Amino acid sequence: MALPLSGQIVNLLAALLLLLAFAMLAQRRVLTLIKLFAWQGAALAVSTAIVAYATGQTHLYFSAGLTVALKVVLIPWLLHRLIDQLQVRWDIETLLNIPTTMLAGIGLAIFAFSLATPISQMASTITRSTLGIALASVLLSFLMMIVRRKAVPQVIGFLSMENGLFFAATSATYGMPLVVELGVALDVLVGTFIFGIFFFHIREQFDSLDIRHMEKLKED
Amino acid sequence: MEIALVLGMPLAGGLVLALFGHQRWAPEASAFMSFGTLAAAALLTARVIADGPMTALNEQVFVDPFNVFLVALTAFVAFTTALFSRPYMRTEEHHKRVNSARLRLYHSMYQLFTFMMLLTLLSNNVGMLWVAMEGATLSTVLLVSLYRTPASLEAAWKYFILCSVGIAQALFGTILLYFAAEKVLGPGGNALLWTHLHEVRGQLEPTVLSLAFVFLLVGYGTKVGLVPLHNWLPDAHAEGPTPISAVLSGLLLNVALYAVVRSKVLVDGALERNFSGGLMMGFGLLSVVVAAFFLSRQKDIKRMFAYSSVEHMGIMTFAFGMGGPVAAFAGLLHMTVHSLTKSAIFFAVGHASQACGTQDMASIRGLIQQSPTIGWGLALGTLAILGMPPFGVFTSEFMVLTTAMREHPWATPFLLVALGVAFAAIFGKVQPMVFGETTAQRQTHPPALVPVFVHLAIVLMLGLYIPPYLVDWYRQAAAFIG
Numbered sequence: 001m002a003l004p005l006s007g008q009i010v011n012l013l014a015a016l017l018l019l020l021a022f023a024m025l026a027q028r029r030v031l032t033l034i035k036l037f038a039w040q041g042a043a044l045a046v047s048t049a050i051v052a053y054a055t056g057q058t059h060l061y062f063s064a065g066l067t068v069a070l071k072v073v074l075i076p077w078l079l080h081r082l083i084d085q086l087q088v089r090w091d092i093e094t095l096l097n098i099p100t101t102m103l104a105g106i107g108l109a110i111f112a113f114s115l116a117t118p119i120s121q122m123a124s125t126i127t128r129s130t131l132g133i134a135l136a137s138v139l140l141s142f143l144m145m146i147v148r149r150k151a152v153p154q155v156i157g158f159l160s161m162e163n164g165l166f167f168a169a170t171s172a173t174y175g176m177p178l179v180v181e182l183g184v185a186l187d188v189l190v191g192t193f194i195f196g197i198f199f200f201h202i203r204e205q206f207d208s209l210d211i212r213h214m215e216k217l218k219e220d
Numbered sequence: 221m222e223i224a225l226v227l228g229m230p231l232a233g234g235l236v237l238a239l240f241g242h243q244r245w246a247p248e249a250s251a252f253m254s255f256g257t258l259a260a261a262a263l264l265t266a267r268v269i270a271d272g273p274m275t276a277l278n279e280q281v282f283v284d285p286f287n288v289f290l291v292a293l294t295a296f297v298a299f300t301t302a303l304f305s306r307p308y309m310r311t312e313e314h315h316k317r318v319n320s321a322r323l324r325l326y327h328s329m330y331q332l333f334t335f336m337m338l339l340t341l342l343s344n345n346v347g348m349l350w351v352a353m354e355g356a357t358l359s360t361v362l363l364v365s366l367y368r369t370p371a372s373l374e375a376a377w378k379y380f381i382l383c384s385v386g387i388a389q390a391l392f393g394t395i396l397l398y399f400a401a402e403k404v405l406g407p408g409g410n411a412l413l414w415t416h417l418h419e420v421r422g423q424l425e426p427t428v429l430s431l432a433f434v435f436l437l438v439g440y441g442t443k444v445g446l447v448p449l450h451n452w453l454p455d456a457h458a459e460g461p462t463p464i465s466a467v468l469s470g471l472l473l474n475v476a477l478y479a480v481v482r483s484k485v486l487v488d489g490a491l492e493r494n495f496s497g498g499l500m501m502g503f504g505l506l507s508v509v510v511a512a513f514f515l516s517r518q519k520d521i522k523r524m525f526a527y528s529s530v531e532h533m534g535i536m537t538f539a540f541g542m543g544g545p546v547a548a549f550a551g552l553l554h555m556t557v558h559s560l561t562k563s564a565i566f567f568a569v570g571h572a573s574q575a576c577g578t579q580d581m582a583s584i585r586g587l588i589q590q591s592p593t594i595g596w597g598l599a600l601g602t603l604a605i606l607g608m609p610p611f612g613v614f615t616s617e618f619m620v621l622t623t624a625m626r627e628h629p630w631a632t633p634f635l636l637v638a639l640g641v642a643f644a645a646i647f648g649k650v651q652p653m654v655f656g657e658t659t660a661q662r663q664t665h666p667p668a669l670v671p672v673f674v675h676l677a678i679v680l681m682l683g684l685y686i687p688p689y690l691v692d693w694y695r696q697a698a699a700f701i702g
Contacts, residue, residue, distance in 0.1 A: 057407075119396070119428055122403075138392060145385060151377075158384055165391050172399040177409040179280075180347030184391070187354045191384065194361055198377065205370045214374035 006054035010171075013047040014130040017167060018109070021137040024160060025105050025144050026098050030091045030152050034079045037156050040163050041071030048170050057174045063181050067166065070185055075159060075192055082196050083152060086203060093150055101147055105140050112136035119172070134168035151202060151209040155195045162188055222267055223276050223283065225260035226291065227338055229253055230298075233331035241324030247306040250327045254295075254302040257334065261295035264288060269689070275344060279413055282344035285696040290341050290478055293556060297470050297563050298334045300671035304567045305330070305463035307665040311574050312461065314664050317367055326366060326461070333359040333467065337475050347412045349479060350387070350394050353443065356472060357383045364460040375455035382452040383443055390439025390479075396432035397486070400425045414482065421489030433487040433496050436480065437503070443476035445530045446537060447507040457526035458579065462570030465522055469529040470563035474555050477533060481540050481701055488543075500541030505634055507534025512638035516645035520579045521569055524649065525562065528605060531642055532558045538635075539620045540701065542627060548698035550619035553686075557612035557679050561604045564675035568597035571667040572653070575660035581649050586658030595654045597672040602650045604679050606643050612682030 020040040027033045045067040052060030083089045116132035141161035148154045162184075169176045176184075199209060206213040233253030237246060265288055268274070273284040283291075309326065312318050318326070336356035343349040357380070365376035398412055404420045405411040417424075438449065445453040457465040484496045511531035518524035532554070539551035571594045576584045588595030604611035617639070624631050686694075 115431070119399070119431065122425060122428065135392075138388070142385065145381070154381065158381070158388075161385070161388050165388060165395065168392060169395045169398075172395060173402050174407060176347055176395065176398060177345075177412055179409065180345065180351065180412065183348055183351030184354075187351055187358065190358050191354075194358060194380070197362070198365075198373075198380070201365060201368060201373055202377070205368065205373055211377065214370075214377060 010047050013043050014133040016043045018133050021140040028093045038076040059178050108139040109136040130171040138164035222264035229257040230331045230335035238328040241327040242320035246327050251302040254299040258295040258299045265292050281342045287341045304668045307668050310665045329359050344414050363464045364456045372459040375459035379452040379456040386442025389435045393432045393435030400428040424490040429490045436483040440476050440479040446503045447510040454523045454526040458523040466563040466566035470559040497541045504534045504538030508638045512642040521581045547623045548701045550616045554616035560675040564672045565601040567672045584653045586656040589658035590660035593669045599654045612679045
């Protein structure tokens with residue numbers, strides 16, 4: 001069965017989203033990481049808008065606008081300001097075994113697809129084949145949070161996990177009810193602010209944003 | 221009306237104290253707002269007992285026997301903790317561990333945290349429940365790091381990252397739940413309302429729902445502190461101010477478990493076999509056993525009681541996992557008595573560690589000699605939490621054990637061994653802290669010990685005699701959980 005044009009575009013954007021998740025996993029530079037995160041947000045917003053156009057679900061336009069405002073403009077801008085003030089703009093993370101991480105990422109993607117297949121067969125939405133991609137990008141962000149040792153990349157991993165979840169919401173269903181999406185967006189925004197406050201406290205105490213310093217609390 | 225009052229009081233308190241939290245009278249204002257919340261919760265409870273379940277605000281919030289009982293408990297413990305934190309935080313200020321700006325943050329966030337927990341409990345919308353739960357994490361993160369020591373920052377960072385990641389899994393579970401519900405209820409706001417979901421739970425797609433439950437259990441289970449997702453819990457309890465440890469242990473863990481149980485009710489309706497119960501029993505039993513063996517290795521007094529919370533949350537999860545009227549009754553009773561006892565213990569522990577200037581158990585000695593009330597409070601609280609007979613914890617643990625013996629005999633040896641190990645570990649450590657030569661100093665602010673003894677008295681009463689209206693209430697809620 002041939003997909004309508006809008007469905008094909010959404011599939012393309014979904015592939016882009018997954019590609020960006022892999023790129024973030026392998027990216028060592030903080031600055032580029034923020035750019036990639038903003039692009040991921042943009043891909044998410046465009047795909048949400050296309051779904052809205054194709055299905056006539058007007059509240060999805062709102063959700064797309066929210067994504068642009070929050071994840072393409074506001075949060076990347078906040079992160080840019082943060083890395084300037086913390087003077088970590090040119091930070092490059094060492095100690096990152098990229099080939100192994102990528103292999104683990106591919107494994108996770110396959111796992112996500114096999115988990116999502118039975119569910120997406122039940123979905124009636126035009127975007128149903130993308131549920132696997134959404135789950136894969138959630139798991140890839142999860143992996144990114146585990147392998148990263150610095151605070152800023154960990155937070156970007158967390159935010160990109162939120163992107164994956166929003167994509168899951170639009171691909172499995174046509175987005176969550178508006179009140180819930182607003183609440184989630186508020187939580188993400190407040191969370192980013194608190195992360196920002198935290199960075200300064202951590203730097204003040206440890207003279208570094210490397211969370212390897214923060215492994216003192218262990219069971220003896 | 222009552223619901224709006226229950227939610228409005230702490231929210232207003234949080235906003236007012238954000239402006240005036242640095243004033244001398246802020247602790248009293250905070251306690252007053254908490255008292256207002258308690259009064260509103262009492263009115264709400266009376267209303268529900270008289271009129272039965274109800275929804276309000278366009279069906280976005282609802283009350284039924286299950287959540288109203290937790291609302292009352294939350295409001296009560298939040299009030300007594302506010303009373304306890306008056307002298308406690310003043311002493312901390314006296315010791316220069318906090319300044320007035322941080323006290324403002326503390327009082328404001330304390331009220332907002334209460335608001336978020338009550339919103340989680342009252343929310344009829346499963347999505348809003350998620351939002352409020354995340355809000356409860358966000359409002360306590362900066363409280364865990366209130367002292368700004370390296371250890372407290374590390375604990376708060378761990379708490380924030382682990383709980384946020386965990387709760388992201390719960391959001392995925394919620395999305396899957398919506399996906400299943402939308403087919404039956406149609407798109408739009410109604411498909412996430414719990415009361416509507418409950419009505420059509422038999423028609424929801426079983427495969428989607430079982431996958432959704434796994435994600436919800438892992439997500440909210442991180443906040444319950446189930447092993448192996450418990451890593452944040454001991455650190456956050458040990459490094460934050462003691463009133464926060466008391467409300468984290470006594471209330472937040474309960475609220476998270478409430479979310480798990482709500483999800484379980486829906487999944488059980490859709491699935492034939494006891495899929496969710498098996499998972500919960502497994503996680504619960506693992507938590508009980510692992511936490512019990514970690515207890516004896518602890519040196520920090522608050523860390524030790526944090527592990528004891530993991531153990532007790534495991535018992536409750538196990539009880540709800542077994543299901544059936546008796547086990548659910550026991551689980552609800554255990555929620556109540558654990559919450560009251562553990563917060564009482566943390567009150568006593570807070571004063572004890574202030575008096576001795578340390579949280580290291582080896583340096584806390586002879587509390588009874590310096591201050592008999594603190595010493596006896598800690599000793600009696602410990603006996604109660606270990607499940608000694610006259611106290612309510614014994615009643616609920618006994619009910620869990622007998623049900624387990626009848627229905628899942630293989631689990632009883634694990635439970636008994638874990639309870640025995642926990643007894644030996646905790647009793648052996650608390651006994652020298654209470655008796656013997658003292659290391660404690662006199663306090664500048666008289667300790668607030670009324671809350672400790674009020675809590676313990678209620679726990680004692682629940683062990684000897686549960687008033688009939690309370691029995692009735694637990695029965696209704698237990699029948700509802702099934």
